[in-house]
Amino acid sequence: xxxxxxxxxxxxxxxxxxxxxxxxxxxxxxxxxxxxxxxxxxxxxxxxxxxxxxxxxxxxxxxxxxxxxxxxxxxxxxxxxxxxxxxxxxxxxxxxxxxxxxxxxxxxxxxxxxxxxxxxxxxxxxxxxxxxxxxxxxxxxxxxxxxxxxxxxxxxxxxxxxxxxxxxxxxxxxxxxxxxxxxxxxxxxxxxxxxxxxxxxxxxxxxxxxxxxxxxxxxxxxxxxxxxxxxxxxxxxxxxxxxxxxxxxxxxxxxxxxxxxxxxxxxxxxxxxxxxxxxxxxxxxxxxxxxxxxxxxxxxxxxxxxxxxxxxxxxxxxxxxxxxxxxxxxxxxxxxxxxxxxxxxxxxxxxxxxxxxxxxxxxxxxxxxxxxxxxxxxxxxxxxxxxxxxxxxxxxxxxxx
Numbered sequence: 001x002x003x004x005x006x007x008x009x010x011x012x013x014x015x016x017x018x019x020x021x022x023x024x025x026x027x028x029x030x031x032x033x034x035x036x037x038x039x040x041x042x043x044x045x046x047x048x049x050x051x052x053x054x055x056x057x058x059x060x061x062x063x064x065x066x067x068x069x070x071x072x073x074x075x076x077x078x079x080x081x082x083x084x085x086x087x088x089x090x091x092x093x094x095x096x097x098x099x100x101x102x103x104x105x106x107x108x109x110x111x112x113x114x115x116x117x118x119x120x121x122x123x124x125x126x127x128x129x130x131x132x133x134x135x136x137x138x139x140x141x142x143x144x145x146x147x148x149x150x151x152x153x154x155x156x157x158x159x160x161x162x163x164x165x166x167x168x169x170x171x172x173x174x175x176x177x178x179x180x181x182x183x184x185x186x187x188x189x190x191x192x193x194x195x196x197x198x199x200x201x202x203x204x205x206x207x208x209x210x211x212x213x214x215x216x217x218x219x220x221x222x223x224x225x226x227x228x229x230x231x232x233x234x235x236x237x238x239x240x241x242x243x244x245x246x247x248x249x250x251x252x253x254x255x256x257x258x259x260x261x262x263x264x265x266x267x268x269x270x271x272x273x274x275x276x277x278x279x280x281x282x283x284x285x286x287x288x289x290x291x292x293x294x295x296x297x298x299x300x301x302x303x304x305x306x307x308x309x310x311x312x313x314x315x316x317x318x319x320x321x322x323x324x325x326x327x328x329x330x331x332x333x334x335x336x337x338x339x340x341x342x343x344x345x346x347x348x349x350x351x352x353x354x355x356x357x358x359x360x361x362x363x364x365x366x367x368x369x370x371x372x373x374x375x376x377x378x379x380x381x382x383x384x385x386x387x388x389x390x391x392x393x394x395x396x397x398x399x400x401x
Contacts, residue, residue, distance in 0.1 A: 084120045088127075091116065095134055106163045110134075114170045121178040128174065128182045131167045135186055139164055142190035143210065151230070152190040152210050159193035172199030187225075202240075222260075356398075366390050376400070 094109030113131060117124040142156035160168070168191075171184055184204040192210055197217040203224060210230045217235055222242040229249045236256045245265045252272045259279040267287040276296045286306040293313045300320045310330045317337045327347040336356045343363040350370045358378040367388045376398030387401050 084116060084123060087112065087116050088123065092130065095130070103163060107166055110163065110166050110170055114174075117174060117178070121175070124174065124178040125180045125182040128171065128179060128184060131171055132185045135164055135167050135171075136189055139186075139189035139191060143188060143208075152192050152212070156190050156192060158213075159195075160191055164191075165195065168194065168196065168199070172196070172201060176200065176202065361385050371396050371399075 091109045091112035094105045094112065097105045097109075110131065113127045117127045139160065142152050144151060144153045159165070168186075184201060186201075186209055187205045187207045189206075189209045191214060192212045194211060194214045196211075196219050197215045198219065199216075200220045201224060202220050202222050204221065205225045206221075206229050207225050207227045208229060209226075211234055212230050213233050214231070215235045216231075216239050217237045218239065219236075220240045221244055222240045224241070224244045226241075226249050227245050227247045229246075231249060231251045231254050233253045234251070234255070236251075236254055236259050238258045239256065239260065241259060241261045241264050243263045244261070246269045247265055248268045250270050251274050252270050254271070254274045256274060256276045256279050259276065261279060261281045261284050264281070264284045266281075266284050266289050269286075269289050271289065271291045271294045273293045274291075274295075276291075276294055276299050278298050279296070280300045281304055282300050282302040284301070284304050286304060286309045289306070289309040291309060291311050291314050294311070295315045296319050297315055298318045299316070301324050302320055303323045303325075304321070305325045306329050307325055308328045308330075311334045312330055312332045313334060314331075315335045316339050317335050318339065319336070320340045321344050322340050322342045324341075324344045326349055327345050329346070329349045331349060331351045331354045333353045334351075334355070336354055336359050339356065339359045341356075341364045342360050344361075345365045346369050347365050348368045349366070351366075351374045352370050353373040355375045356379050357375055358380075359376075360380045361376075362380055362382050363384040364381075365386045367386050367390065369387070369390045371387075371390050371392040373395040374392070374397075376396065379398055381400060392399055
């Protein structure tokens with residue numbers, strides 16, 4: 001009897017003894033299972049696992065650090081606000097000190113509030129109101145509104161007290177982007193002789209204020225409320241009054257060279273004897289305004305509304321009045337030499353004895369105008385220039401109709 005044989009290699013036989021068959025099968029099965037397990041279980045990339053754990057640990061550390069920083073920041077903010085509150089209270093307390101001997105303390109409070117507004121912009125609106133109230137409370141006591149109509153009392157200083165001037169200076173140099181629409185209220189104050197040169201008081205309220213003889217050279221007062229304010233003999237060179245309300249204001253003998261008054265409300269304003277040379281008053285409103293004896297040489301009144309205003313003896317030589325509404329205005333004995341009155345409306349205007357030598361009246365409306373003794377020599381005109389029912393006589397020179 002032959003034992004089973006297995007081909008191991010060509011022409012090679014190996015006899016398998018019966019007693020080794022079962023162990024051989026077991027070993028073969030184990031080998032197959034090991035090969036199968038090796039195919040099913042991929043090798044673990046321990047380097048990647050380690051890198052992932054390290055990254056997660058770093059992220060966790062960052063989150064913890066961020067939370068700690070936020071908590072610290074909140075604590076710092078609370079502490080900082082407490083310091084701001086303490087600084088504010090101390091500055092206000094200094095500001096409230098009365099008497100000439102406490103001037104230095106008040107000045108310290110004013111400049112402390114300025115620094116606080118810089119360090120804490122969100123507190124600036126409150127600081128602006130505090131400083132403006134300080135000026136009003138102090139300077140308003142110098143007005144005698146009942147006896148003299150908002151004039152400064154006789155004993156008032158010719159210039160503001162140092163602390164008032166300091167408060168005005170601090171108010172003007174603030175960063176207006178942090179105002180949150182807060183208005184600087186300086187109404188009904190005596191600021192006679194104040195130095196407001198170059199200050200930014202845009203949108204401020206100076207109604208009924210007395211600024212007699214003050215210096216406002218280059219001051220920004222656009223959109224400011226200056227109704228019934230006193231600017232007599234005030235220097236307003238290159239001042240910005242665009243869109244400002246000057247209704248009923250007193251600007252007699254004021255100096256407004258190159259001033260900007262575009263779109264300003266100048267109704268019932270008194271510019272008597274004032275100098276407005278080179279000023280821009282385009283599209284301004286002059287209803288019943290007094291400009292008698294005013295100097296408006298080279299000024300611009302383009303499309304201005306100057307109805308029923310007084311220009312008697314005013315000098316408007318070389319003034320640009322293009323498309324201006326001048327109906328029923330009073331130009332008696334006024335100088336309008338070389339003035340540009342192109343398409344101007346002079347309906348019913350009184351131009352008696354006015355000098356319009358070489359003025360441009362192209363397209364102008366002179367209907368019902370008073371031209372007695374008017375000098376129209378060399379005045380330009382065309383078929384659109386209306387002189388219907390105008391009053392002229394033998395003293396009217398340069399008459400073309």
